[in-house]
Amino acid sequence: MACCGHRGPPLNYDSRVPCGKTKIMNGTEITGKGCSDSTKYVNWNGIHYSEVANQYVSSQILTVKYSDPSFSDKMSFLLPLKF
Structure with missing residues (x-):
């Protein structure tokens, strides 16, 4: 479910009413509103990842788990990453 949008579960998304x-x-004023705690959401507005999701994805990319050959010896200033 998107953090910022309108329509509620399951998606909270309507492309006709962007966030904010x-x-x-149909004669009713509708506003795309943000959730109260965006850290609990992967999706911000039905299209973009939330900041927390971007941080998680980038932290995983920058670990040695997804690189072959490993680049940890060249990027030691980035590791260890904590999330």
């Missing part, structure tokens, strides 16, 4: 915008649909 207000539109009148």
Whole structure:
């Protein structure tokens, strides 16, 4: 479910009402609102990852788990990454 949007579960996403915008649909004013705790969401607005998800993905890419050959000896200033 997107953190910022409208319509509620299961997706909380409607491409006609972007995050932070207000539109009148069928005579009703609708606003795409942000969630109260964005750290609990992978998806920010139905299209983009949340900041927390981006941090997690980048931390995994920068570990030695996903590199062949390993680059940890050249990037030691980045490791160990804690998430």
